[in-house]
Amino acid sequence: xxxxxxxxxxxxxxxxxxxxxxxxxxxxxxxxxxxxxxxxxxxxxxxxxxxxxxxxxxxxxxxxxxxxxxxxx
Numbered sequence: 001x002x003x004x005x006x007x008x009x010x011x012x013x014x015x016x017x018x019x020x021x022x023x024x025x026x027x028x029x030x031x032x033x034x035x036x037x038x039x040x041x042x043x044x045x046x047x048x049x050x051x052x053x054x055x056x057x058x059x060x061x062x063x064x065x066x067x068x069x070x071x072x073x
Contacts, residue, residue, distance in 0.1 A: 031050065
C-alpha cells in the first residue's frame with residue numbers, strides 16, 4: 001500500500017469554488033484540483049486523481065498553475 005498524501009498547502013480561487021492542494025507523500029510532492037458546490041454539503045471533491053512525482057512543492061505548484069485556468073502563472 002502506498003503512502004497517503006498529506007496536504008501541505010491549499011490555494012482557493014477568488015470565489016472559493018475551486019482549490020488546488022499541494023500534497024506530499026513519500027518524499028515527493030504533487031497537486032490535485034478540487035471543487036465544491038455551495039448547495040452540496042459534501043464539501044470539496046477532486047476533479048481528477050492527484051498528479052504526483054515532483055521533487056519540490058514549488059515544482060508541483062508551478063505544474064498546477066500551468067494546468068489550471070484560474071491560477072495566476
